[in-house]
Amino acid sequence: MVKAVRIREFGAPDVMQIEDITLAAPGPGEALVRHTAIGLNYLDTYHRHGHYPMPLPSGLGVAGAGVIEAIGPGVTDLKPGDRVAYAGGPPGSYAEARIVGADRLVPVPAGVDDRIAAATLQQGITARFLLKNVFPVKAGDTILFHAAAGGLGTIACQWAKKLGATVIGTVGSDAKAAHAIAHGCDHVIVYSREDVPARVAEITGGKGVSAVYDSVGKDTFDASLRSLAMFGTFVSFGYSSGNIEAFDPNILGEAGSLSFARPRYVHYVRQRSDMLAMANDYFGLLLTKQITFEIGQTYRMDQVAQAHAAMEGRATIGSSVLVP
Secondary structure, three states: OOEEEOOOOOOOOEEEEEEEEOOOOOOEEEEEEEEEEEEEEHHHHHHHHHHOOOOEEEEOOEEEEEEEEEEOOOOOOOOOOEEEEEOOOOOOOOEEEEEEEEHHOOOOOOOHHHHHHHHHHHHHHHHHHHHHHHHOOOOOOOOOOOOOOEHHHHHHHHHHHHHOOOEEEEEEHHHHHHHHOOOOOEEEEEEOOOHHHHHHHHHOOOOOOOOOOEEEOOHHHHHHHHEEEEEEEEEOOOOOOOOOOOOHHHHHHHHHOEEEOHHHOOOOOOOHHHHHHHHHHHHHHHHHHOOOOOEEEEEEHHHHHHHHHHHOOEEEEEEEEOOO
C-alpha cells in the first residue's frame, strides 16, 4: 500500500484527500517509481477543477522524480536503481510511488537534485520548445514574458537572455520583480501598478516586442496584443486568469500582421527522442550553471491543499514541490 492524493469530485482544494492505494506490478513497457519529490504545476489545478475531462476518482499531478524499484517486460534502457524524472501523461504523481510508462522516464544526471528535476522538468522542456520551436528567439530580439517570476518564467527568461534577447518580464509584486531581475530579465513591469503596453513602448522606443509569451490568458490578452511590434508573434500557452474570449482574427491583421500560436506540451513530447533531447538541453544548462534555479516552496503531501491555494492565489515564487 502507498499513500496517494485522490479526488472523487471536482472543485476547491479541499476535494483532495490522501488515501491508501495498492499498486500492481509493472506491466509491459512500465516501471515502478518510488518518488523522492513530486512536481506541482498550475496544470494540476485545471485537473482538480475539471477543466480537462477525466474519469473520477482520480489521482492528481503529472510530474515526479525518484528511483526505479521494478521494471516490466520489454523495458531495456532502464533498470532498478536508476534515478529518473517524468513530466506529462496521466495524472497520478501525488503519491509515494506509482507505475509510469517507461518511455516517459528521463534519466536524471548526477549533479541535478531530485527536487529540481521533479519541479522543473516540464517547465524546462516547455521553455525549450517555446524559445526554440514556437518562436525561435535570436540575438537582438526583444520579448515580453508574463509571469516572469513563476517556475517557467524563471527558466525561460534566463534561457532567452542566453540566446541574446532583451527580456521584459511582468510580475505582480516588488518581491517578484527582484526575483525576475535576478533570473534573466533586463526590465520588469509590475502589472498591478504599471500599464504594460505603455511601459513596453517606453522600453522599446515605441517599436514593441518581437514576441509575447503569455500563460495568463484572459487578463493579459489585450495588453499582449498592444505590446507587439509589427509582424510580432503572440504565443499563448496557458490561461491562469481564464480562457481568452473568442476574437475576430482580423484584429491580428489590424494590429500589425501579427501571428498567433497556441502550443501544447503533449504535442512536443510525443516522440521519446524529442523529449530526451529537450530534457538533456535543459539539464545541460543546469549542470553548467547557465541557468540557476532554487525551489521556491516545499510542501508535505498532507499540505497539498495549501499548495494549490498558494498557486491559484499567485502567492508562489519560482517552482513548488511536494515531498512524500
